[in-house]
Amino acid sequence: MRSDRLNRTPMGLKIAAGVGLAFLHLPILLIFLYAFTTEEKSYQFPPPGLTTQWFAVAWNRPDVWAALTLSVKVASIATAVALVLGTLCAAAVSQTRFFGRETISLLVILPIALPGIITGIALRSAFSMADIPFSFWTIVLGHATFCIVVVYNNAVARFRRISGSLIEASMDLGADGFQTFRYIILPNIGTALLAGGMLAFALSFDEVIVTTFTAGQQSTLPIWMLEELIRPRQRPVTNVVAMVVVLVTFLPILGAYYLTRDGDQIAGAGK
Amino acid sequence: MTTAVLFDNVSRHFGAVRAVDGVNLEIAEGEFFAMLGPSGSGKTTCLRLMAGFEQPTGGHIEIFGETAEGVPPYRRSVNTVFQDYALFPHLSILDNVAYGLMVKGVGREERRKAAEDALAMVKLPGYGTRRPGQLSGGQRQRVALARALVNKPKVLLLDEPLGALDLKLREQMQEELKSLQKSLGITFVFVTHDQGEALSMADRIAVFNDGRIQQLGRPEDVYKQPKTRFVADFVGSSNVLPQKLCQRLGLTAPFASLRPEAIAIAQPVDGALSLSGTVAAHSFLGAVNRVVVDVDGARVAVASPAALAVPALGSPVTISFAAHELHPMEDA
Numbered sequence: 001m002r003s004d005r006l007n008r009t010p011m012g013l014k015i016a017a018g019v020g021l022a023f024l025h026l027p028i029l030l031i032f033l034y035a036f037t038t039e040e041k042s043y044q045f046p047p048p049g050l051t052t053q054w055f056a057v058a059w060n061r062p063d064v065w066a067a068l069t070l071s072v073k074v075a076s077i078a079t080a081v082a083l084v085l086g087t088l089c090a091a092a093v094s095q096t097r098f099f100g101r102e103t104i105s106l107l108v109i110l111p112i113a114l115p116g117i118i119t120g121i122a123l124r125s126a127f128s129m130a131d132i133p134f135s136f137w138t139i140v141l142g143h144a145t146f147c148i149v150v151v152y153n154n155a156v157a158r159f160r161r162i163s164g165s166l167i168e169a170s171m172d173l174g175a176d177g178f179q180t181f182r183y184i185i186l187p188n189i190g191t192a193l194l195a196g197g198m199l200a201f202a203l204s205f206d207e208v209i210v211t212t213f214t215a216g217q218q219s220t221l222p223i224w225m226l227e228e229l230i231r232p233r234q235r236p237v238t239n240v241v242a243m244v245v246v247l248v249t250f251l252p253i254l255g256a257y258y259l260t261r262d263g264d265q266i267a268g269a270g271k
Numbered sequence: 272m273t274t275a276v277l278f279d280n281v282s283r284h285f286g287a288v289r290a291v292d293g294v295n296l297e298i299a300e301g302e303f304f305a306m307l308g309p310s311g312s313g314k315t316t317c318l319r320l321m322a323g324f325e326q327p328t329g330g331h332i333e334i335f336g337e338t339a340e341g342v343p344p345y346r347r348s349v350n351t352v353f354q355d356y357a358l359f360p361h362l363s364i365l366d367n368v369a370y371g372l373m374v375k376g377v378g379r380e381e382r383r384k385a386a387e388d389a390l391a392m393v394k395l396p397g398y399g400t401r402r403p404g405q406l407s408g409g410q411r412q413r414v415a416l417a418r419a420l421v422n423k424p425k426v427l428l429l430d431e432p433l434g435a436l437d438l439k440l441r442e443q444m445q446e447e448l449k450s451l452q453k454s455l456g457i458t459f460v461f462v463t464h465d466q467g468e469a470l471s472m473a474d475r476i477a478v479f480n481d482g483r484i485q486q487l488g489r490p491e492d493v494y495k496q497p498k499t500r501f502v503a504d505f506v507g508s509s510n511v512l513p514q515k516l517c518q519r520l521g522l523t524a525p526f527a528s529l530r531p532e533a534i535a536i537a538q539p540v541d542g543a544l545s546l547s548g549t550v551a552a553h554s555f556l557g558a559v560n561r562v563v564v565d566v567d568g569a570r571v572a573v574a575s576p577a578a579l580a581v582p583a584l585g586s587p588v589t590i591s592f593a594a595h596e597l598h599p600m601e602d603a
Contacts, residue, residue: 168324169357171344173371173422183374187361 028246035239043235054236064241067224074136074220075204078143079151082200083193085144086151091185094159095167105156112149119145120213127214134216142214143207147200154196158189191259198252198259205249221245273300273335275426275458276321281330282482283316290316292482293330298426298475300335303452303459305469308479309505314462317479318428321460322351335425345374350419351428354435356411358403364390364414365399371422389417392451409440416448420455429461433468445472466506470494478502495530496598503528503600510534510571517599520544524599531574533596536562536588545591546571550582564590 035054037047058064092098093105111119123142132138162185170180208222219227221241228238276298283291291313298304306314319325320332323344332339334349350371358367365386366373372382390396393413403411412432419427432448433441449472452459463469469476470490477487478501486498497503503511509528512520517527539545548566555561559574560581573590575581582588 163355163357165353165355165357166359168322168344169351169353169359170370170374171324172322172349172351173374173418174345175370175374176343176345179374183370184359 031239031242031246035236035243037236040233040235054234054240057234058237058240061237063219063224064237067219067221068241068244070136070218071205071221074139074143075201077140078147078204079197079200081140081144082147082151083197086148086196087155087189087193089148090152090155090159094156095164108152109149111145116146116207116209117213120210123210124213134214136218138214138216139211139218139220142210143204146207146210147204150200150203151193151196154192154199155189158192162188195256195259198256202249202253206245274298274333275300275302275335276460277331277333278317278320279331279333281317281320281327281332283313283320283325284328289482291320291327294482294484296477296484296487298458298460300425300458301456303449303472303474304461305473305476306460306462306479307464307466307469307476307506309464312479313482314464314477314479315430316482318351318430318460318462321426322349322428323347348425349428350422350424350426351430352412352415352419352432354430354432356403356415358411358414358418360403362403363399364395364401364403364406367403367414368399368418368421370418375422385421386417389421390414392420393417394447408435409444412436412444416451420451420457424457426458426460429459431462431464433463433465441468448472470506476506478506480505497528497600499601500526508572511600512571512597513569516546516566516569519546520597522597522599525602526600528598528600529571529592529596531561531572532559534571534573534590534592536564536573536575536579536582537591538589539591543591543593544597545589547587547589549587550584553581553584564588566590 033047034043036050036052037043038049038051039047089104089108093101093108120142123138123145127134127138166184166188167180170184171177175183206222207220208226211220211223215223222245225238225241228235274297276296278294278296281291281294282289294313294317306317308314316325320327321334321339323339323342323346327340334347339347358364359370362370365383368386368389369382372385377385387396387399390398393416395410395413395417398406398410398414403414406414412435416432429448433444436444445468448459448461461472470493473490475488476490476493478485478493480501486493486502493502494507497506497509500511503509503526507528507530509530512527512529514525517524520527546564546566548564548571550562551565551570552563553560555577556574558577560577560579562573562575562581564571564573571590
C-alpha cells in the first residue's frame with residue numbers, strides 16, 4: 001500500500017503542476033505567436049492573420065543590429081573579464097589560507113545578492129565622481145560585477161574538489177606554475193568555467209537595470225526593446241527580436257546545465 | 272661516498288609550532304633511508320623540505336651538494352610518491368606516467384616508450400589506456416611509483432607509500448620496493464609510522480619525535496640499543512626499566528632497555544644479573560610464551576620459549592639476563 005502512495009501522484013497535484021508550468025511558459029509562446037501577426041499596432045487576440053514579413057523588416061532595421069551587436073559585445077567582454085577575475089579569485093579562496101579569506105568570499109558573492117538597482121546607482125555615482133564618461137566600457141564594468149559572481153561560484157565549487165596534492169604532484173614532476181595551470185587545473189575546472197561563462201553571458205545579455213544606470217547613449221538589446229514597446233508602429237519586430245533572444249540565451253543555459261550535471265565525476269575520480 | 276641529502280641544523284617552525292627543530296642528517300647516495308615516527312613528529316615535514324614544498328625557517332639543506340633553499344619543487348632532481356598517490360584523474364595512466372617528461376618537452380614517441388617501460392617495471396604493462404579511477408589501490412600505488420621513477424630522479428621520496436594497502440599487499444610491496452631500489456641504485460627516502468616496515472626495508476632509520484631525531488642508525492642498532500625511552504617504546508617491544516631497578520642493577524642512567532627475548536626465567540649463572548618478582552600475566556604467542564613479571568611494581572615482559580613450562584600466575588620467579596643486554600638510555 002505504501003509503495004502505491006509513493007509512486008502515484010494525486011490528480012490534484014498533477015493539475016496544479018500543469019497550471020504552474022503553463023503560467024510560466026504560455027506567455028513566452030504568446031510572444032512567439034505575435035511575431036507572426038499581421039496587426040502591427042496592438043496585440044489583439046486572436047491575431048487577425050499570420051505573416052513572416054516582420055522577420056524581413058527586423059533584418060533590415062539598423063537599430064536592431066546596433067543593439068544586438070552592442071549586447072553581444074558587452075556580454076562577451078564582461079564574460080571574458082569575469083572568467084579571468086572569477087577564476088583567480090576562486091583559486092585564491094579555495095587553495096590558500098590568508099587573513100580575511102572568509103570576508104572576501106562573502107564580499108565577492110554580495111553583488112548578486114544586492115538588488116540590481118543598488119549596484120546600478122552605486123556604479124553610476126562612482127563613475128560620476130571619478131569623472132568617467134558613460135560608454136561601452138562602463139556597461140561592461142557594470143555587467144562584470146555580477147558575471148564574476150557566477151563564474152566564481154562555479155569555479156570555487158570545482159576548485160574545492162581538486163586535491164591539493166594534485167598541484168604538488170605536478171610541481172614535483174617538473175611543471176612550473178603556468179604548466180600546472182594549463183595541464184592540471186584547467187582540465188579539471190574547464191567544464192565549470194564553461195558553465196559559469198555561459199550563465200554569465202546569458203545574465204549580461206538580458207540585463208536591464210544595471211545597464212540603464214551605466215549606459216550612455218547606447219542601447220543594449222533589452223533597453224532597445226523597452227523603448228520599442230512605447231512606440232506604436234512595427235510592434236511585431238520586437239517579438240521577432242525577443243524570439244531570437246530566447247533562443248540565444250536558452251541554448252547556453254541548456255548547455256551549462258548538461259555540462260555541470262555530467263562534470264560531477266571529473267575531479268573526484270582519482271579518489 | 273657521495274652525500275645525497277644533507278640537513279644541517281634544519282628547522283621548520285609554523286608560528287609557535289616547531290614541526291622540525293634542529294635536524295641534522297646525512298643520507299648517502301644509493302641508501303634506503305627511513306624516517307620513522309608517530310604523526311606530528313616532523314618526519315613528513317622533513318620529506319616536504321626535501322621535495323621543496325616547504326622552506327626551512329633555519330639551517331641549511333643540500334641535495335647532491337647543491338643548496339636546496341629557495342629552489343622550487345620543479346627544479347629539483349627529486350620526485351615524490353604521495354600518500355594519496357595524487358594521480359591526475361583526467362589523464363590516462365600512460366599520460367600520468369609520461370607527465371614529467373611531457374612538461375620537460377620530451378617528444379611524444381620517446382615519452383610514450385619511456386612510460387610504457389616504467390609501467391612494465393612496476394608490473395603494470397598494458398594498463399596505459401585506463402584511467403586512475405579504474406585501478407585498485409595497489410595498482411594506483413604502482414602507477415605513482417612509475418610516474419616518479421620515469422623522471423630518473425636522484426632521490427625518490429615516498430610519503431607513507433604503503434599506508435593505504437592491506438597487510439598482504441603491503442608485505443609484497445615492501446619486498447618489491449626493496450628490490451627495485453637495489454636494482455635502480457636510486458636513493459630512497461621514505462616516511463612511515465610503521466616500525467616493522469622501517470626495520471625490514473631500510474638501510475638506516477631516523478626515529479623522529481617532537482620535530483627532532485631521537486636516534487639515527489642501522490635497524491638492528493635502533494632495535495637492540497634504543498638510545499632513549501621514546502625509541503625503546505616506539506620501535507621495539509623492549510622493556511623500559513625504571514630508575515629504581517636501574518639503581519638496583521648498578522646503573523647510573525635514569526632508564527635502561529632490556530629486550531624480552533634476552534631474559535630467561537632462571538637462576539643467574541656466570542655473573543648474569545637477576546631480579547625477582549611474581550608472575551602477573553602470561554599469553555601464548557606461538558613460538559614463545561609472553562610472561563609478564565611484576566618486579567616491585569615495574570612490569571617486565573619475558574619471551575620464554577614455548578617448550579618451557581609457564582609458571583603459574585602469582586608464583587614467585589627469578590629472571591636473569593647477561594649484563595651486556597642491559598642498555599642504559601637517556602630520559603626523553
